[in-house]
Amino acid sequence: MGKVAVAFAAVAPVCSNSLHPIIAVVCWIALTDCFYFRREKGTYYALHLGGTYFRILRVHLGAQRSYLDVQDVERHPIPSHLMNSTSEVLFNFLAFSLERFIEKEENGSDSQGVKRELAFTFSYPLKHTSISSGVLIKWTKGFEISEMVGKEIAECLQDALDRRGLNMHVAALVNDTVGALSLGYYHDPDTVVAVVFGTGSNACYLERTDAIIKCQGLLTTSGSMVVNMEWGNFWSSHLPRTSYDTDLDAESSNSNDMGFEKMISGMYLGDIVRRVILRMSQESDVFGPTTSVLSEPYVLSTNSVSAMHEDDTPELLEVARILKDLGVPDVPLKVRKLVVKVCDVVTRRAGRLAAAGIAGILKKIGRDGSGGITSGRSRGEIQMQKRTVVAVEGGLYMNYVMFREYMEEALVEILGEEVSQYVVVKAMEDGSSIGSALLVASLQS
Ligand code: ADP
Ligand code: MG
Numbered sequence: 359m360g361k362v363a364v365a366f367a368a369v370a371p372v373c374s375n376s377l378h379p380i381i382a383v384v385c386w387i388a389l390t391d392c393f394y395f396r397r398e399k400g401t402y403y404a405l406h407l408g409g410t411y412f413r414i415l416r417v418h419l420g421a422q423r424s425y426l427d428v429q430d431v432e433r434h435p436i437p438s439h440l441m442n443s444t445s446e447v448l449f450n451f452l453a454f455s456l457e458r459f460i461e462k463e464e465n466g467s468d469s470q471g472v473k474r475e476l477a478f479t480f481s482y483p484l485k486h487t488s489i490s491s492g493v494l495i496k497w498t499k500g501f502e503i504s505e506m507v508g509k510e511i512a513e514c515l516q517d518a519l520d521r522r523g524l525n526m527h528v529a530a531l532v533n534d535t536v537g538a539l540s541l542g543y544y545h546d547p548d549t550v551v552a553v554v555f556g557t558g559s560n561a562c563y564l565e566r567t568d569a570i571i572k573c574q575g576l577l578t579t580s581g582s583m584v585v586n587m588e589w590g591n592f593w594s595s596h597l598p599r600t601s602y603d604t605d606l607d608a609e610s611s612n613s614n615d616m617g618f619e620k621m622i623s624g625m626y627l628g629d630i631v632r633r634v635i636l637r638m639s640q641e642s643d644v645f646g647p648t649t650s651v652l653s654e655p656y657v658l659s660t661n662s663v664s665a666m667h668e669d670d671t672p673e674l675l676e677v678a679r680i681l682k683d684l685g686v687p688d689v690p691l692k693v694r695k696l697v698v699k700v701c702d703v704v705t706r707r708a709g710r711l712a713a714a715g716i717a718g719i720l721k722k723i724g725r726d727g728s729g730g731i732t733s734g735r736s737r738g739e740i741q742m743q744k745r746t747v748v749a750v751e752g753g754l755y756m757n758y759v760m761f762r763e764y765m766e767e768a769l770v771e772i773l774g775e776e777v778s779q780y781v782v783v784k785a786m787e788d789g790s791s792i793g794s795a796l797l798v799a800s801l802q803s
Contacts, residue, residue: 398802401429403526404795405456405515406479406534409499409557409625410753412436412452413479413788414459417795426544428792430463442502445509449518457522474526475802477794478515481534481558483588489801492531498590498616499558499625529798533586534751534790535562541786541793542749548782549747551719554790555712555761556752558616559623562586563719589715590619597621597711602633609655618715622708624660624754630704632658632684635697639686644693649685658684664758667701674698702760709764716748716765717772720781727777743780751789 399421406413415431434455440448460474482501484492491512497503506514512531519526532540535552539562542549553561565585567578597617606629607613607620620626636652639645651657662680669676674694681689681697689697720726725746755762770778786793 398799399425400475400799400802402475402477402795402798403456403460404477404479404537404791404798405452406481406537406791406794407436407452408481408534409501410435412455413791414456415788415791415795416459416463417792417799419796419799426792426796428788430459431788431791432459441500445503445506445514446518448503448506449514450521452515453518453522453524456519456526457524460524460526472525474524475529475798476519476526477530477532477537477791477798478512478528479532479534479537479790479794480511481554481556481560481790483591484511484531484533486531490528490530496612496615498612498619500611502611529801530794532790532794532797533560533562534794535560536584536586537790537792537794537797538749538751538786539564539584539793540796541789542747542784544793544796546747546784548745549749549784550723550725551716551746552749552751552786552789553712553716553755554752555623555750555755555765557623557625559590559619559712559752559754560587561589561715561719563723565723587719590616590623592618592715602630602637605633606630618711622712622715624752624758626660627704627708627754628658628660628663629656631663631700632656634700634704635684635686638696638700644696645681645686645689651683651685660754660758663701663705664760666698667705667758667760669698705758705761706764709761710768712761712765713768713772716769716783720746720748720773725781726773743777745780745782747782747784749784749786749789751786756785756787 399419401416401418404413404415404417411433413431413433416429418427418429419425420427437451440451456476480492482498483495485495486492487510491510494507494509494511496507512528516528519528535554538554539549539552542552550564551561552563553559562584564582567573567576567581567583570576570583570585573583599617599621603617603621606626607617610620621630632652632655635645635658636648639648639652658680666674666677666680674691677694677697678689681687681694717726721728725744727743755765766783769781769783773781
């Protein structure tokens with residue numbers, strides 16, 4: 359697999375760099391444990407707790423360099439009652455789901471005594487204490503199990519697995535972006551950035567250790583380490599915020615938090631659109647009388663926004679259907695067109711902000727055609743532009759074509775045509791889970 363060491367573990371906020379606002383995001387950074395990205399053949403499992411879905415998968419690595427077989431992938435919505443239950447209920451549920459998955463895929467074969475190695479992909483801010491342990495800093499994306507904040511997450515899962523008598527070892531606790539970076543790197547060693555646009559949003563990138571203020575003096579074998587930015591919490595006074603953003607934030611379960619995520623990710627875009635339509639219906643009569651459905655937070659999903667935005671029927675029948683579900687029946691075509699325009703404006707803004715975030719990272723590491731803005735790197739020194747791969751995953755990016763197009767278009771606009779030729783954005787379906795399983799493989803010796 360080559361020699362880039364992927365390092366992460368203890369996390370701490372770093373980096374308030376005023377040179378580029380995106381980089382001034384509260385940056386959570388990997389500090390200690392460093393490991394080589396080697397290949398170890400065998401079967402590995404991953405469990406990914408996202409914001410909407412949990413995924414379980416099994417991969418098999420062969421002795422050959424190219425042999426990676428993703429054998430089974432299950433994806434289920436997280437039952438909503440679990441999001442504000444207790445740690446025990448949540449982890450019992452996850453352990454039960456893993457048990458069912460294993461029973462099904464092993465299909466009665468005798469695998470007693472076989473220890474299964476598991477990656478736990480966890481897409482919430484953690485303070486890592488080792489490669490396989492970390493405590494929850496806070497919940498985001500609607501989870502609200504307050505007693506879990508400060509708890510060792512991998513230990514909770516391991517205890518639940520042990521209670522069920524499952525012979526499974528939580529070998530790594532991995533942020534989803536780091537998993538995606540790993541898979542990206544596995545396929546293409548020019549991958550240095552990974553971004554997730556799903557229910558929430560986050561990014562990580564490969565940084566030179568000597569350029570990380572918090573890690574002065576720390577040595578990794580490769581000289582690099584992965585910085586998990588937790589960019590969903592980025593904020594800047596230069597980022598224009600509308601009254602819809604302010605209201606959404608104030609009424610959310612995590613107000614004054616995750617401001618960037620609330621402008622660009624799948625959990626929130628639908629609700630921004632809903633708020634605009636609600637205001638229009640209150641201040642004009644284009645939608646007829648205002649309905650109570652439209653006043654319900656999160657009643658309009660981002661999936662419905664993309665369905666309306668991408669409605670290609672001449673009469674905008676999908677728009678009409680969704681508006682009817684919102685208690686707004688029988689609006690004329692020109693009003694349906696107006697709704698499509700609202701979807702377009704909100705999604706275009708999200709795509710362009712997302713692109714600005716990626717461009718900010720590229721600027722930080724000197725892959726935007728400039729010399730980079732990282733301390734430890736001499737400023738203004740123009741480097742030869744290297745091929746740079748940005749691995750991207752998440753349901754919003756994978757499924758909402760217009761979001762993806764706006765993001766990619768804006769990235770070219772910001773970087774310029776010439777530099778853009780060297781920047782490849784690569785979709786990584788299930789990258790965070792598969793990549794986490796690869797990390798577990800790399801830990802075996
Ligand atoms: P998770 O965030 O649980 O890891 P995903 O990465 O699959 O899961 O992201 C799921 C989210 O992506 C959904 O909650 C939704 O906001 C968004 N999404 C999925 N499909 C679509 C779609 N067709 N159009 C718009 N948004 C979508
Ligand atoms: Mg995810």
